[in-house]
Amino acid sequence: MKKTLLPVILAVAAILAVSCKHEPEEIENYSFFSVHSASEALSKEIAQKVGDTYARATDSIDINFDLQREGLSEEATALIDAEIIAVSLGEQYRNMDICDAMAAFADSSTAVYFQECNSALSVADENMLPPAYMLSQINTIEGKVFSISENVLQYVITSYFYGGGAHGYGLDTYLAFDTQSGKRLTVDDIFADKDQLKSVLAAKAKADERTYEDLEMFISDTFLMDEEGITFMYAPYDIGCYASGQIDLNISKEELKGMVRPEAEKYWE
Secondary structure, three states: OOHHHHHHHHHHHHHHHOOOOOOOEEEOOEEEEEEEEEEEOOOHHHHHHOOOOOOOOEEEEEEEEEEEOOOOOHHHHHHHHHHHHHHHHOHHHOOOOHHHHHHHHHHHHHHHHHHHHHHHHHOOOOOOOOOHHHHOEEEEEEEEEEEEOOOEEEEEEEEEEEOOOOOOEEEEEEEEEEOOOOOEOOHHHHEOOHHHHHHHHHHHHHHOOOEOOOOOOOOOOOEEEEOOEEEEEEOOOOOEOHHHOOEEEEEEHHHHOOOEOHHHHHHHO
16 A cells, blocks of 8 residues: 555544544532544554554543532632643633533544644655554543542542553642632642742652652642642652652641641641
8 A cells, every 4th residue: 555545544534433422421419521532543454564463553532520510609610620621631721611622622632643643654664654553642531529528629630641652641630629719729829838848848759769869859739638638749750750650749737737828727627
């Protein structure tokens, strides 16, 4: 098969194989939103030609959100939803309806994917085509309410992306929201003494053998509060190599004394 026909195969496969569903399903106090898009980018013949008889290059996008729908004001709900959309999918989708945002994100990701595949194949020697898996894109995003109390809602977004290469990239992102206002809580909202906080985190990171030796410490903007204290999450490459995975640094309630703003202590109640 000639190299010039490969982009046509990609485009036809995209048209024929994409399916998408993004209707909300009510489940107790939550609404469940889901979108799935999957397309087969290379025909079986092309996969065989590149020496990959089982795997085919695919574009797979799965997005699932559980969103709190009880116990929050309409204004707080709107602000929380918008922040979750912006963090998960991108700032450009912030003001869109959740279903429209997911569908638009999936369509955009697929369009970029096929553009990149066409570009790669258009310059490839037909006798030296890349392995099918190297032309694959896998993108999964799942959001769930982690915990909710009278004063704070904590949400976790688990994402994984593979765009060819040796490995994909996975990440857990935690968001905390004031349940009354719907505002996302930042380190500035919670801590009065960020210099002390940074020093504590630096000491804990230094004691962790997974971190870089020449680490320049910073305060992560993703954290989780619980009855034992607070945990700051650092993504791969932030303070350690990819093989170290996500690194969590825990600060106990005892260690937090003197650092937390008085008005923020309610978030541990």
